[in-house]
Amino acid sequence: MPTKDLDLLLREGALQPPKGFFERRPPNSKPFLKNFDEYLKLYKQSIDDPEKFFSQMAIENLSWSKKFDYGRLPTNEKIFNKETCDAAAWFVGGELNACYNCVDRHALLNPNKPAIIYEADEPNEGYILTFGELLKKICQVSQILKQLGVKKGDTVAVYLPMIPEAIITLMAIVRIGAIHSVIFAGFSSASLRDRIIDANSKIVITSDESKRGGKIIETKKIVDEALKQCPAVTNVLVFKRTGNSHIPWTKGRDLWWHEEINKYIPYIPPTAVSSEDPLFLLYTSGSTGKPKGVQHNTAGYLLGALLTTKYVFDVHPDDILFTAGDVGWITGHSYVVYGPLLNGATTVVFEGTPAYPNYSRYWEIVDKYKVTQFYVAPTALRLLKRAGSKYVENYDLSSLRTLGSVGEPIAPEVWEWYNEFVGRNNAHICDTYWQTETGSHIIAPLAGITPTKAGSASFPFFGIDPVIVDPVSGEELIGNDVEGVLCVRNPWPSMARSIWNDYNRFLDTYLKPFRGYYFTGDGAARDKDGFYWILGRVDDVVNVSGHRLSTAEIESALIEHHLVAESAVVGFPDELTGSAVAAFVALKDKSLYSDDDNANDIKKQLIVTVRKEIGPFAAPKMILLVNDLPKTRSGKIMRRIMRKILAGEEDQLGDVSTLSNPDVVQHLIDVVKSN
Ligand code: PRX
Numbered sequence: 001m002p003t004k005d006l007d008l009l010l011r012e013g014a015l016q017p018p019k020g021f022f023e024r025r026p027p028n029s030k031p032f033l034k035n036f037d038e039y040l041k042l043y044k045q046s047i048d049d050p051e052k053f054f055s056q057m058a059i060e061n062l063s064w065s066k067k068f069d070y071g072r073l074p075t076n077e078k079i080f081n082k083e084t085c086d087a088a089a090w091f092v093g094g095e096l097n098a099c100y101n102c103v104d105r106h107a108l109l110n111p112n113k114p115a116i117i118y119e120a121d122e123p124n125e126g127y128i129l130t131f132g133e134l135l136k137k138i139c140q141v142s143q144i145l146k147q148l149g150v151k152k153g154d155t156v157a158v159y160l161p162m163i164p165e166a167i168i169t170l171m172a173i174v175r176i177g178a179i180h181s182v183i184f185a186g187f188s189s190a191s192l193r194d195r196i197i198d199a200n201s202k203i204v205i206t207s208d209e210s211k212r213g214g215k216i217i218e219t220k221k222i223v224d225e226a227l228k229q230c231p232a233v234t235n236v237l238v239f240k241r242t243g244n245s246h247i248p249w250t251k252g253r254d255l256w257w258h259e260e261i262n263k264y265i266p267y268i269p270p271t272a273v274s275s276e277d278p279l280f281l282l283y284t285s286g287s288t289g290k291p292k293g294v295q296h297n298t299a300g301y302l303l304g305a306l307l308t309t310k311y312v313f314d315v316h317p318d319d320i321l322f323t324a325g326d327v328g329w330i331t332g333h334s335y336v337v338y339g340p341l342l343n344g345a346t347t348v349v350f351e352g353t354p355a356y357p358n359y360s361r362y363w364e365i366v367d368k369y370k371v372t373q374f375y376v377a378p379t380a381l382r383l384l385k386r387a388g389s390k391y392v393e394n395y396d397l398s399s400l401r402t403l404g405s406v407g408e409p410i411a412p413e414v415w416e417w418y419n420e421f422v423g424r425n426n427a428h429i430c431d432t433y434w435q436t437e438t439g440s441h442i443i444a445p446l447a448g449i450t451p452t453k454a455g456s457a458s459f460p461f462f463g464i465d466p467v468i469v470d471p472v473s474g475e476e477l478i479g480n481d482v483e484g485v486l487c488v489r490n491p492w493p494s495m496a497r498s499i500w501n502d503y504n505r506f507l508d509t510y511l512k513p514f515r516g517y518y519f520t521g522d523g524a525a526r527d528k529d530g531f532y533w534i535l536g537r538v539d540d541v542v543n544v545s546g547h548r549l550s551t552a553e554i555e556s557a558l559i560e561h562h563l564v565a566e567s568a569v570v571g572f573p574d575e576l577t578g579s580a581v582a583a584f585v586a587l588k589d590k591s592l593y594s595d596d597d598n599a600n601d602i603k604k605q606l607i608v609t610v611r612k613e614i615g616p617f618a619a620p621k622m623i624l625l626v627n628d629l630p631k632t633r634s635g636k637i638m639r640r641i642m643r644k645i646l647a648g649e650e651d652q653l654g655d656v657s658t659l660s661n662p663d664v665v666q667h668l669i670d671v672v673k674s675n
Pocket of ligand 1: 284329330331405406407408409410431432433434435436437457520521522534536537543546547548
């Protein structure tokens with residue numbers, strides 16, 4: 001929390017929300033909070049009595065079919081229990097339906113209001129779907145799923161591009177109390193297969209093909225490849241996106257969306273579920289090779305997505321939120337789908353890329369629909385900044401009042417560019433820190449309220465008590481001007497509840513490394529004024545272009561290639577993508593790469609292997625064929641040495657005396673230099 005008063009903070013360089021922000025608020029809209037002092041007051045309440053604070057929020061903001069008995073269990077423990085380490089349960093005894101909260105209640109009030117603005121890959125091919133129309137389609141798809149035997153508590157796999165049907169599908173699944181498991185459509189068939197099997201999904205929803213950046217992706221073909229090893233899958237529902245006729249088809253198993261949907265009436269009632277029933281799984285990468293199905297439960301997640309959208313982005317019901325993220329990742333779940341719809345606002349579903357047909361695409365969309373909140377990862381901003389301001393200058397962006405950033409720290413020069421060229425100094429820039437596991441923002445400024453510093457995610461959201469911990473001693477670092485690993489002292493409603501089918505792994509990953517705290521995996525600093533600065537992952541996770549990758553997962557992929565003996569994958573800074581991946585690979589037969597042509601050919605094969613095993617987005621930027629890897633006497637690979645060499649800091653390798661093969665260091669330096 002800030003230790004100085006607001007005036008002093010501002011005099012020392014923190015920035016006030018711009019005046020234009022307030023002028024751009026919808027007419028007649030009442031601000032949610034008066035000022036920063038009110039945030040401080042509410043924040044204190046949320047930490048002092050989280051049960052009371054969030055119970056009131058849950059009653060005011062969500063619609064319940066049965067009111068909950070307890071705001072939180074266990075009631076008397078505000079912080080994580082050091083013995084059990086268990087997460088809390090929220091709104092216990094309550095019943096509700098996620099789809100009802102996202103869609104029905106707005107459709108009942110205002111059926112003709114736009115719920116989704118679909119901007120297709122090709123400009124001018126999109127359309128608008130109202131809340132009323134959306135509800136009908138959802139109800140029809142729910143009935144298809146019921147007919148296929150999907151019941152409450154079953155998981156349904158979703159492998160779809162960014163089209164309205166992705167939202168229709170998610171809502172149709174949760175309407176009948178089932179659990180969605182979205183697999184990012186950039187994942188390969190092998191990754192898709194593993195996730196379908198892990199979640200035991202029997203139904204897959206996909207499209208014939210996808211279109212992105214003018215290119216066609218053979219989506220159904222990838223699904224078919226995956227399903228060769230998923231005997232439990234009984235049916236595949238296929239949305240016709242391009243209508244090309246040659247897609248593979250398995251009679252009896254595969255069903256066309258457009259044929260099925262017309263068989264059903266436009267309404268079925270939603271199924272109420274308990275607050276703590278699972279809402280969705282979303283697979284993400286961790287320190288080990290095996291992806292984790294992060295499990296979010298219903299009421300807590302909904303409340304987190306709703307409140308952060310409302311307070312962090314200042315979303316009012318007449319706003320139009322454009323989150324340029326994919327529904328295959330958490331940003332898409334919380335801020336394309338759930339957050340905007342829960343608030344009854346309009347969400348933009350954008351199928352394409354920022355560079356197609358040219359670098360003006362985002363701004364053209366903002367101008368065309370008068371978008372009020374825009375949310376994107378810095379990696380896209382770096383691309384657009386590099387392309388040049390001419391692509392942004394000729395558009396009317398005066399509707400924008402909140403500009404969000406997510407996924408990695410936003411460098412001051414990118415922040416400046418965003419502020420000047422996109423916000424035209426009249427929008428509030430909100431750098432939001434959070435994770436798949438946190439469900440919604442945990443450290444972020446509130447638009448129109450919080451003073452900011454470029455590059456800092458500022459202060460915690462309601463109910464989050466961040467702690468900076470000394471990574472060696474595990475002790476909390478008290479006061480300001482401290483740096484360590486970022487933890488959270490107390491449970492909050494939208495935190496993940498488990499890893500699917502593996503609660504012990506959940507505890508081991510998040511709640512036991514620093515007992516009594518939730519461990520984020522990120523390093524962070526709290527500056528002299530109490531602002532939080534995220535310093536990046538301290539584990540083996542690398543964020544490349546907004547995609548979260550596990551170095552261990554890439555290593556497991558590389559080892560699938562028959563020539564590979566072992567590999568070590570590390571992240572290194574990259575101007576455009578934030579981080580990039582380098583793979584140091586030792587082959588079984590070292591003579592194979594004495595010849596340059598041979599070596600290049602092998603490198604290409606290795607890239608293909610990673611694309612095939614994980615997906616194109618995980619392909620290493622650099623493959624370095626080496627004779628050996630630096631290892632301690634106990635055989636542990638010292639990745640730190642490779643990171644330092646890649647960063648050009650070979651004079652700062654630190655202690656290398658524990659290496660069993662010290663000669664390898666010079667060899668690695670030579671290989672990196674000659675690459
Ligand atoms: O390292 C942090 C980084 O992204 C990680 C979470 O990745 P994922 O679960 O894929 O979710 C991404 C979208 C929320 C974090 O552990 N990260 C996220 N937001 C920021 C960030 N790093 C710095 N600043 C941020 N605003």
